[in-house]
């Protein structure tokens with residue numbers, strides 16, 4: 612029987628798994644031999660595909676994965692990922708036994724939560740936990756040595772918890788002014804020192820702190836944005852110690868090409884009027900794909916040439932000004948490389964007045980992700996369509 616295609620539209624994301632592996636290899640060179648790295652694969656691996664990124668990160672030396680929510684950890688288990696997974700955010704107390712059964716590590720961040728969780732924990736299935744310390748992010752976590760010791764005591768007395776780790780999160784590790792970061796680091800050291808027993812894993816660094824110095828590496832680092840080949844902030848770009856390789860690119864194909872006369876209109880509101888005779892192309896991507904209306908005017912690549920999106924972006928389509936008559940079926944690159952031109956995620960983020968983190972996250976699950984490994988497209992069977 613002929614193999615059936617997995618998707619039927621001419622818009623797709625290409626994820627270069629070799630770029631992910633290369634970013635991790637370079638990052639590893641900055642770590643002490645014994646420092647472990649935790650790959651952050653929350654939010655569908657920042658839009659790249661959770662299981663695929665988890666697999667390549669584990670192959671490249673990650674020993675732990677981390678997500679934001681229990682559902683994300685369970686989704687990885689369902690896709691056959693057996694590596695340790697830490698849920699960084701708050702889980703509901705009534706769900707702790709599900710986590711324990713699936714060997715998913717949860718974050719303990721408050722004494723009251725712990726008392727609630729104890730009602731739901733099974734007798735014979737212990738729960739692995741990392742304690743979250745709030746050193747200044749102001750999100751979740753215990754704040755004082757007394758609170759920290761109390762949660763330790765409760766768990767030790769109960770016996771169904773295994774305190775495997777302790778961690779904090781920096782609010783300003785990507786900024787030039789290091790004052791607040793150092794304040795948080797100092798507070799973390801004080802808090803860890805006050806613990807009755809030091810857990811096996813002590814971690815604080817996100818990508819920015821990992822790349823900038825070893826001072827906050829402890830014995831594990833949590834790597835997100837740099838693994839995907841993106842700089843944690845534009846201001847720290849000059850400090851990145853190796854060239855990051857962007858893994859995510861976004862492509863579409865011309866589905867309609869036409870010549871418009873001078874003075875003809877394009878798209879809703881008829882806001883774009885051709886100043887002269889123009890070739891206009893239509894591509895099947897719109898705001899329902901996360902290619903939001905604010906990207907009107909953004910450049911895309913056709914035949915290696917930068918051309919603008921003209922008129923309003925529709926829900927499923929948008930129009931571009933072509934440099935000349937280009938055949939239907941020609942690839943249009945919205946993020947990534949064509950010939951010697953490159954549109955980076957940072958370029959799109961700049962147009963959207965946001966940070967690069969947001970861009971791959973908002974490209975919706977309607978856009979299929981396909982994968983490149985060892986320089987070749989991974990067999991379509993292994994590509995994932997997320998709906």
Ligand SMILES: Cc1ncc(COP(=O)(O)O)c(C=O)c1O
Nearest residue numbers: 651699780817818833834835836
């Ligand atoms: C608790 C925690 N650790 C680590 C990370 C990874 O940060 P980055 O992507 O900057 O490496 C995040 C991301 O938001 C996070 O929330």
